[in-house]
Amino acid sequence: MSKARSAPLRSALIHLALLSYTLLALFPVFLTLVNSLKSRNAIFREPMALPTPSTFSLIGYQTVLQQGDFVGYFQNSLIVTVASIALVLLFGAMAAFALSEYRFRGNTLMGLYLALGIMIPIRLGTVAILQGMVSAGLVNTLTSLVLVYTAQGLPLAIFILSEFMRTVSDDLKNAGRIDGLSEYSIFFRLVLPLVRPAMATVAVFTMIPIWNDLWFPLILAPGESTKTVTLGAQMFIGQYVTNWNAVLAALSLAILPVMVLYVIFSRQLIRGITSGAVK
Amino acid sequence: MGSLQLKSIRKAFGTHEVLKGIDLEVADGEFVIFVGPSGCGKSTLLRVIAGLEDATSGSVRIDGAEVVNTPPAKRGIAMVFQSYALYPHLTVKDNMGLGLKQAGTDKAEIETRVAKASAMLSLDPYLARRPAELSGGQRQRVAIGRAIVREPKLFLFDEPLSNLDAALRVQTRLEIAGLHRRLKATMIYVTHDQVEAMTLADKIVVLNAGAVEQVGSPMELYNRPANIFVAGFIGSPQMNFIPAERLGDSSAKTIGIRPEHIALSRDSGEWKGKVIHVEHLGADTIVYLETEQTGLLTVRLFGEHAYAPDDIVFATPDRAHLHRFDAHDCAIVTER
Numbered sequence: 001m002s003k004a005r006s007a008p009l010r011s012a013l014i015h016l017a018l019l020s021y022t023l024l025a026l027f028p029v030f031l032t033l034v035n036s037l038k039s040r041n042a043i044f045r046e047p048m049a050l051p052t053p054s055t056f057s058l059i060g061y062q063t064v065l066q067q068g069d070f071v072g073y074f075q076n077s078l079i080v081t082v083a084s085i086a087l088v089l090l091f092g093a094m095a096a097f098a099l100s101e102y103r104f105r106g107n108t109l110m111g112l113y114l115a116l117g118i119m120i121p122i123r124l125g126t127v128a129i130l131q132g133m134v135s136a137g138l139v140n141t142l143t144s145l146v147l148v149y150t151a152q153g154l155p156l157a158i159f160i161l162s163e164f165m166r167t168v169s170d171d172l173k174n175a176g177r178i179d180g181l182s183e184y185s186i187f188f189r190l191v192l193p194l195v196r197p198a199m200a201t202v203a204v205f206t207m208i209p210i211w212n213d214l215w216f217p218l219i220l221a222p223g224e225s226t227k228t229v230t231l232g233a234q235m236f237i238g239q240y241v242t243n244w245n246a247v248l249a250a251l252s253l254a255i256l257p258v259m260v261l262y263v264i265f266s267r268q269l270i271r272g273i274t275s276g277a278v279k
Numbered sequence: 280m281g282s283l284q285l286k287s288i289r290k291a292f293g294t295h296e297v298l299k300g301i302d303l304e305v306a307d308g309e310f311v312i313f314v315g316p317s318g319c320g321k322s323t324l325l326r327v328i329a330g331l332e333d334a335t336s337g338s339v340r341i342d343g344a345e346v347v348n349t350p351p352a353k354r355g356i357a358m359v360f361q362s363y364a365l366y367p368h369l370t371v372k373d374n375m376g377l378g379l380k381q382a383g384t385d386k387a388e389i390e391t392r393v394a395k396a397s398a399m400l401s402l403d404p405y406l407a408r409r410p411a412e413l414s415g416g417q418r419q420r421v422a423i424g425r426a427i428v429r430e431p432k433l434f435l436f437d438e439p440l441s442n443l444d445a446a447l448r449v450q451t452r453l454e455i456a457g458l459h460r461r462l463k464a465t466m467i468y469v470t471h472d473q474v475e476a477m478t479l480a481d482k483i484v485v486l487n488a489g490a491v492e493q494v495g496s497p498m499e500l501y502n503r504p505a506n507i508f509v510a511g512f513i514g515s516p517q518m519n520f521i522p523a524e525r526l527g528d529s530s531a532k533t534i535g536i537r538p539e540h541i542a543l544s545r546d547s548g549e550w551k552g553k554v555i556h557v558e559h560l561g562a563d564t565i566v567y568l569e570t571e572q573t574g575l576l577t578v579r580l581f582g583e584h585a586y587a588p589d590d591i592v593f594a595t596p597d598r599a600h601l602h603r604f605d606a607h608d609c610a611i612v613t614e615r
Contacts, residue, residue: 169362169364171360171361171362171363171364171437172362172364172365172366174326174329174331174351174358174360174364175358175360175364175365175366175425176366177330177331177350177351177352178329178331178351178352178356178357178358178378179352179377179378179381179425180352180353180378180381180382181352181377181381189366189368190366193367193368194367
């Protein structure tokens, strides 16, 4: 930034605001991580303190790794999340392409209909979804979760992606048509690479609620073989006694895979958010 | 090679009619330019020829064959776009070769054709680069190369020069003219720039509000415009239009006279007026005057002239170059 436009006071205030937000956002994560490394008594006595040699304990992690099949839970969560993201991106991008590229009767209405899901929480339909899954014999399968999450993620994906697809030059698509590319090749080879930042944005927005969801795993797939991490962590929370060490350790571990996925998408994400703003 | 016939092409978006029945014949090897103000439907017409838009009704024949139901890639056309429309993830070479690859041409043939086109456009040093690493002029040359490689029956250009700066525009214009001479291919070119139209075309099609106003060679349009619209659109500065009654002429409604066909004198002449503004362009001097008979008049003088605002001058039109228009704004044809 040029000297003429940067006032030290203003810059300091901006940084203060950003820093305090960062602290606010990181505090729960910090609390979880720190306390997962302490003994049970230490957690209750001084929740804010860092682990000291006397209070340090890995009991939480030991419990988590011994009781229950946590590796399996992780696997389930990953399968569900990755499969859902892939389906949301694929179908969302295809629907967005059709909406933004082709002029057909009811185009706008269809767009509104597909975006309606952003405003209506899918959980309102839980009972009907459960009935449907029961009659389809999909209860206690990961498929049921993937289906529900795909449906849940699509509205936002279509909404964001169709806006981005409108920005892809018509000339480019027409050049492809004249060169003999099929509509599918135009979509996969010309348009998708150009909206990659938007895809990453959608992937992140889709991923986090799915990974963190407790509701649908609890209702649709509570079986031992299909438990997800969030559901697995619940077994340490009892009505009367809660094994806080284990809960915190499980949650700390659950952060890792999301972090990895996020890092993969984040470079694209930043480009997605700033595209158009900075050219 | 490539001839084109359009018969009563109509195109409507909803209730809004963009093309109102276009008939046109383009002979093999002709360079035809569609020109007109923005929104006149010239780009839409080009897209209809390319097959990127479906006409609401009408027939498009390329080399005598009806192509209305043929997809763009099978029409034997190539198109150059205003925004270049190069594939960003492919190298220059692959950009040029993609169309042939899709059509299943064998590799050796693609190689030779790409090599030929790139030599023609001096693109050899850039073949391995991606479009992002090229300048605007180079990108447009690649786009033209991509069209040449297909060896089409028809070249379609959609305002190919409007994204280039002035110097590059002249240079690329020359290249396109040279290309047409060498390839002897049929070219259809859309522009809103009348200089491009006048310098490149064998035949100009002036479009206005979705209809053809006049078709003719550049000089025909300049010397014998069919109506006021064409008269005003072709030529810069614009033709002067004077209500005929102010000149005491009852046989026409409007009299037109081009700025270059008026002589100025300080001493005597037909119309007495006062200079309002003068533009000195070096080669030309444009004088704007307000005369009692004609109102505002634009005069173009060749070379440098020392007129200044508020000078009193006399203007004399060249009688041989008067254009007369009737009450329907159509030219009244008189034998010269």
